[in-house]
Amino acid sequence: MAKLPPLNALKAFEAAARHGGFVGASEELHVTRGAISRHVKLLEAHLGVPLFVRQAQGVRLTAAGLKLLPVVSEAFGTIARAAENLSADAAELRIICPPGTSIRWLLPRLEDFRTAHPEFRVRLTTDFYPESGFDPIEADIGFSVSNWPNRSPDLAAQPLFPTLLTPACAPRYLRDKALRRPEALAACELLHETRSHADWTAWTDAFRPAGVDPARGQDFPNIDIATKAAVMGVGVVMADLVLCREELDAGTLVAPFPDMVCPSPLGGICLLAGRDKWQIPKVAAFRSWADAAAAADRAAVSHLVARAGG
Amino acid sequence: MAKLPPLNALKAFEAAARHGGFVGASEELHVTRGAISRHVKLLEAHLGVPLFVRQAQGVRLTAAGLKLLPVVSEAFGTIARAAENLSADAAELRIICPPGTSIRWLLPRLEDFRTAHPEFRVRLTTDFYPESGFDPIEADIGFSVSNWPNRSPDLAAQPLFPTLLTPACAPRYLRDKALRRPEALAACELLHETRSHADWTAWTDAFRPAGVDPARGQDFPNIDIATKAAVMGVGVVMADLVLCREELDAGTLVAPFPDMVCPSPLGGICLLAGRDKWQIPKVAAFRSWADAAAAADRAAVSHLVARAGG
DNA sequence: TCTAAGGCTCACTTTTCCTGATCCATTGCG
DNA sequence: CGCAATGGATCAGGAAAAGTGAGCCTTAGA
Structure with missing residues (x-):
């Protein structure tokens, strides 16, 4: 030159x-x-x-x-x-997040991120990943429900909080059905957040309540709608202790068997990003913020993790 | 921006x-x-x-x-x-110089400039200016035979040395023609550096030697050839005291009437350049060098200037 | 396992850059 | 005509940027 x-x-x-x-x-x-x-x-x-x-x-x-x-x-x-x-x-942060996590966890907290980092423009895609999984070209960072996966050597992951499951229903429903023992669930309407019924299957596999068939019940497209149905007294949802914390704390949902908590077989919620983007400012900032925001959730369920893990 | x-x-x-x-x-x-x-x-x-x-x-x-x-x-x-x-x-200095001045003054000295300023590449055009005069686009600097002209407000000029004229011839020609008084020139072959005969006309106008007709004689394309012809004994050239100094000093030319010196009506030799380029390094360097180089010539003729100016 | 290559870091030095005050020339206005 | 305003040049001194050189770390290949 x-x-x-x-x-x-x-x-x-x-x-x-x-x-x-x-x-x-x-x-x-x-x-x-x-x-x-x-x-x-x-x-x-x-x-x-x-x-x-x-x-x-x-x-x-x-x-x-x-x-x-x-x-x-x-x-x-x-x-x-x-x-x-x-x-x-560099200033546009593209997040992809599945609907349940998005509506019940991310969206209520996202404004806090925006105020903490006004230098980034946030573009949130609330949807499931395509078949091919998280695409680090399409999005900068993604929320994933999975077993802290390292699906690809090009991806990096960071756990946010575990997914711990226990049945929950409206207080009135609890009284009506006299839900004192898990076997009583056999007479209840089970609410499913997916067609796979993986959540109820996992819980019944863990605690084997007699006569409870996870194949039965109503399907909803995501945990938010299933949870709202439960609040309205439609049936018993398999509540995620973190994603349903608001209702559980407020008492609009109650857990009849608080000691019977199992981890989701799909794993907890984690963040995914392309490994080459892992350290870039917008991604690092979001990871750091999300980790701090999730800390409260981890603390709230921490005493259950050991028990559930067994 | x-x-x-x-x-x-x-x-x-x-x-x-x-x-x-x-x-x-x-x-x-x-x-x-x-x-x-x-x-x-x-x-x-x-x-x-x-x-x-x-x-x-x-x-x-x-x-x-x-x-x-x-x-x-x-x-x-x-x-x-x-x-x-x-x-x-910026590194290429384009000089334009009329043939006489070029051959008899500039070329012998130019090597000195090159060694003093090796950072400049010199391109010399030895030719008369076109009809339109010195073009500051075509050349960076020019030698001009003129009355310190300010032809255009866009041009700047700097005098180098005056043009002082007196007849000169080979010593043998002087003896042969017995040139003791100016009237003897009437029997001599007059050598002209241009067809205009302006040099001889100026001198005869100044000193009015009886019977000397400036219209007569031989024409040459420039003063160098006319001077060489005089050295060879062809006739009497109207010598420029600066440009012919070498021959006069060496004695190959002699001036029969050393007191009868007149300035050229065309003026002396000066440098011309575009006013906007006057101060740029290559032009300033050349002007400065040329002025120093011409100082010796000015000194050599300085005692004649006052007399000739009358 | 060891070495060489190539980047990173840090305390320190050198260079560059900027400031702010002061001049100076031009210009336009009272 | 005088005189303030505009706009550039210059200079000493101090701040900021850039560079240095030694040591550290990781990785690839012998």
Whole structure:
């Protein structure tokens, strides 16, 4: 590569030329007139050509300056535009999150992230991953319900909180059905957050209440709607202790068997991101914030984790 | 204009990307690896995006780096090329000089200028100006035979030495023609450096020797050939005291009437240049050198100027 | 297991850059 | 015409940026 002239001097020249004077340039660049004057002089010395004709009411470009200006302006413009694009990408955080986690955990907390990091523009996609799994090109970071997976060597993961399951229903439903022992669930409407019924299957596998068939019951598209149905007294949902904490704390849902908690076979909630993006500011900031936000949830269920893990 | 990233950091990035490692860049830019590392880190922080993936055996561009590199390389390339062109123009000194002055004054001295200023490439055009006069676009500086003219407000001029005229001939011709009084010139062959015969006309107008007709004689294309003809004994040339100083000093030409010196009506020799280029290094350097080189000539004829001026 | 390559870090030095005061020339206005 | 305002040049001194060089760490290959 050919030898470049001093680039900061070029910047001063370009600004001065654009403003038709050193005062304008000095204001744009937030330096004094003297600094501009010196920069321009340095550049002129470097090139061996005067670029400005100094006049009383400002400066005028020489023939050489007229040749140089458009080149430099154009070059700086393309650089600035490219940098802008990169920075815009860097400032846009694309999150993908499954509906249940999104509605019941992320959305209520996201405003806090926005205020903590106004420099990032958040674009949330609330949806399940496509068949192919989390795509680090499509999204910067994703919430995943899984066993802290390292699906691909290109992905990195960070656990947020475990998924601990126990049946829950509206207080009135509890009374109506006289739910004192797990076997009583055989007479209840089971509410499923997916068609797979994996949640109820896991729990009945763990505690084997006689006569309770996880294949029965009603299906909902996600845990939020299933939970709301339970609150309305439709039946018994397999509550995620974290995602349903609000209802459990408020008493709109009660857990009839608080000692019978099992971990979801699918694993807990974790964050996923492309390994090469793991440390970039927007991802690191979100991971750090999410970890802190999840800390309260982890604490609330921590005494259950050991028991459930058995 | 959008905000530019730190330009020197960009330079480091570009070199590092081109070399595929910081070591290569540090060698190209003549700094240490640490300096490159710091520059790149600064740029990455500024953009909010990592540009390199650090590996054991060097460094690989990230997607962002791949986007940025061609833009920056291209931009720096055009800037470097433009600067190169300006500098090349700045280093090439185009001189235009009429043949007489060129052969008898400039060429013998030009080597001295070249050694004094090896940084300039000299391109000499030995020719008369076109009808339109000295063109400050075609040439950086010109030698002009004229009355310190300020032909145009865009031109600046600097006198070098006066043109003082007196007849001269070979010593043998002087003896043969017995040239003791100016009227004896009537029997001599007059040698003219131009068809206009302006030189002889000026001298005969000044001293009015009876019977001497400036319309007579032989024409030559320039003073050099006319002078050589005089040395060979062809006739009497109207010698320029400066341009013919060598022959006069050596005695190959003698001036029969050393007190009868008149200034050329065309004026002396001066330098011309575009006013806007007057101070640029190559022109200033040449003016300064030419003035010093002409000082000896001015001194040699200074005692005659006052007399001739009358 | 060891070595070499290549990046990172940090305390320290050098260079560059900027400031702020002061001049100076031009210009436009009372 | 005098005189303030504008705009650039210059300079000493101090702040900020860049560079240095030694030591550390990780990885690849012998």
